[in-house]
Amino acid sequence: MEKPLLVTDFLDRARRNYGDHEAVLGVDGERFTYDELGERADGFAAALQARGIEKGDRVAVLDPNTHYHLAAAYGSFQAGAVHTPLNYRLVESDFEYILNDAGVDAVYADYAYADKIEGIRDEVPTETFITNDADAVEGDWEEFDEVIAESTAYDRPEMAEDEIITINYTSGTTGDPKGVCRTHRTETLHAYIITIHQEIADDDTYLWTLPMFHVNGWGHIYAVTGMGARHVCTRGVDAEYVFDKLRTEDVTYFCAAPTVVKMLGDHLDEHGGEPDAGQDVRVATAGAAPPEATIRMAEDEFGWYIQHVYGATETGPLITTSDARRFFDDDSEDRFAVKKTQGLGYIGTEIRVVDEDGNDVAEDGETIGEVVVRGNQVMDRYWNKPEVTEEAFTDRVEGYYHMGDLAVVDENGMISIQDRKKDIIISGGENISSIEVEDTLFSHDRVDDVAVIPSPHDDWGETPKAFVVPAGGDPNDPGVTADELIQYARDNMAHYKAPTRIEFVKQLPKTSTGKVQKYELRQDEWEEEDRMVGEG
Template identity: 55%
Template sequence: MKREMRTTDFLDRAVDLYDDVTGVVAHDGTEYTYAELDARVNRLANALAERGIEQGDRVALLAPNTHYFIETLYATNKLGGVFVPMNYRLTAGELEYILNDCAADIVIADYDFADNVEPIREEVPAEHFVGYEADRIDGEWRDYEAVLSGQSTAEPSRPDISEDDDASINYTSGTTGDPKGVVRTHRTEHWHALVLNQHMEIRDDDTYLWTLPMFHCNGWGHTYAITGTGGTHVCQRTFDAEDTFRRVREYDVSFLCGAPTVLNNLIQYHEDNDVVTTGDREVRIATAGSAPATATIETVEDEFGWRIIHIYGLTETAPIITTSNSPRRLAERGRALKVKQGAETLCTDVRVVDEDGNDVPRDGMTVGEIVVRGNQVMDRYLDKPEATRTAFNDRIEGYFHTGDLATIDEDGMVAIQDRKKDIIISGGENISSIEVEDALFDHEGVLKAAVIPVPSEEWGETPKALVVEQEGADLTETDLIEFVKGRLANYKAPTSVDFVEDFPETATGKVQKYELRDRYWEDEERMVGQG
């Protein structure tokens, strides 16, 4: 028989089997059992329905790692709505684009980030604005807890949800033009959680610490996987190394995630402080974004006593499509295997192909593009049929093209060598170099600009701007960095600027960024940031 795969299955199972188990620990330490969490989800769902939210409507959320992020996710899904988590580091202009692009019907925002929504309220389609601790927000916002108060804890009327219905839209940095909305269905979210469970070894006695932003692909799917398995979520609003170690000990955390920059910050704090790194249980940490350095792996595993699981993927793939978490291969090849992105996950077809769509030799040397098929891969880009068609048919038909250039060895282990797309991954955040270049070109003193990733001990890699000045201009590094920060989220701004006479270009005038990057990465093991 066939049973529809729905995201609501995960909370339903947790309530059926683990109703008296602590499901969520809020940032302030307030604990909610799964039964209590479900009651709050139902209150919110009924409140949203009262405000006219129906199947297919978009509920946008701007929040850090909080209990009400999880509540909003499941309340939206129960109504058949579409959940739109937004990066809380974006500027008002960037949020305005997203809210218009997804046609948001309601916006829920945290008090720390609502100020970037307030000035654009009249420019977006949303009719309702709800704020967590609204008394701390300037403007007219309905308070989140007041909205829940008085609402029934009974299940809302659930529509007939198909597994092919849209469940969420996650926005990713576009390599050209505006950001793209990655549409994920109930089926793709469901499959991703199942794959995640397998390869992250998630169990019902796990305590998961939220250091990874929940808005990233709905927290890489852990919002679903941890819940459905019956584990406990421990919320940390935003990452802080000291607080992370404290929560690991206090709540006996067994699992967390962190980009290489998180690992590096934890290492730095550990070096500067006499700190206990675990509770009573063993700890494992999943990392992605860029390969961790061998020295980082050694410190985390040998000094912290934590086990690193390296995974790879993209927003479009939800993201996990490969992992180096293979005890068999690790026993054969040693810890160095963990710097590779790994082999394909369960029920996932990962290939590395040349320009003609043919598989490259499995020699660990020949470079091609990573392409993938799998049930966890996105449905489409929102309202961008041509971009969707290209993404699934560029070199080979029916595979999503990642834009990452890699080798593959005899064991099917891929290792990224470079990126075809103009994307910089800094501290786990995707930054479109073209978007930053566009901002630089708005400065009247800039004649030419190219933005590339350069090595960073703290972030893995960081944006550097190479600039050719207009004749007579007298620019400084500080001027240009502050200029970009006035137009884009701060994390997208270059952290350094080099002024050059000109760029190496092709016959058609295209900047040869590979040659530019070579100058800054010649002493590194890989062209991709490694922390």
């Protein structure tokens, strides 16, 4: 027997089996059962259709981790629209590109970010604009709670599991952002996989510290909902709020970059108190390896259990885990060596590390190759970018997505990221394209040449650092200060992407053909570190 895998099944199941149980604690303190969440999603689906949205049309959601995001996402799914979550940390020019590239027909934007859309609405094809506080937003915006109250009657179209249902934009390494197309099938199977590996159950309470726009919250908008667990929403990561919910809402699971875990530890050191109410707490962390001190603090001092996972927007995202308990005891020192690796492939996921000819590297923990992956959670394609899609699946070995990360494999088959093939900086869990930062700095009239690399950072793992050749050629008299260049970057791009460190140099190391040798810059910058990739 074959049953189509559809993302609408997750909320359908929760309504059917957990309808009168609490589903969501909103950021305003309001609580919703699964029946009530379902009615809100129905209302949003009906409102979209009443405004001309049809199956396959793109609906963008620009929202922190609120209850509105969940209702808008499922309402879009139910109408057959393609959910397109937006990173609320971007700037107007980013949104203008994405809304045009995806051909977005409707947008829901939280009141705190709607002005970024209002400023470009005449430059994009979008016709429907909805927010959760129209009085707080300039321009002609409809009120979310009013539009969902119009009707809950909508027509759910026939949908197939191989049809695109989400587009998640990733910065990439060069050029414009890329829209990662994910189907009902890829989203559903990824949610099944994380339900297994992250041990999600109906009595879990999940705290939304991970942005929902990050690949649909790593699939947790599906998995947590489908299992009938509770969502506790947030408006970003605030340590006091996080600890309050851990102590009062029986939170049992949340996701956090290593820098967030460290931030929580620093807050507790300063303000005191218990980290939770005594319940078992799991924390999933991802990206580069968390420092051993971070794992030790979370597990030995707080009593939490760290699950280190790895992936990319294109892969679901999650494809590996170091939570392989047959390789360590929970109270032993040897667990750190395992938990700092990216680990083993998720069930149904094939992870390889290959050399330039596509051959598997030796499992000796020393030979470096590129990580490639094949699995049902991997994306369908990039939106309107067939050539880039083909390269991503064929560069070193046919039929595998190429991660762009360089790794080694140990004797147990566990991978450990050593460096990155592409010019991506991961700072506090956020991907930053060094090319984009360079382009911004190049536009300053006092910058003659520039190269941006990741620089070690105690809190964020790594941070963008720019090596700048000043227009006058004299690094001792550049004609502009480092602080002025940093502010210039912040004025022209999302703040989190801007460099935090500037070093003026007479020239950049280059090959005979004029290509900047960033590897040399990274090697010098990371000389005192164990590897040239940030831990966090």
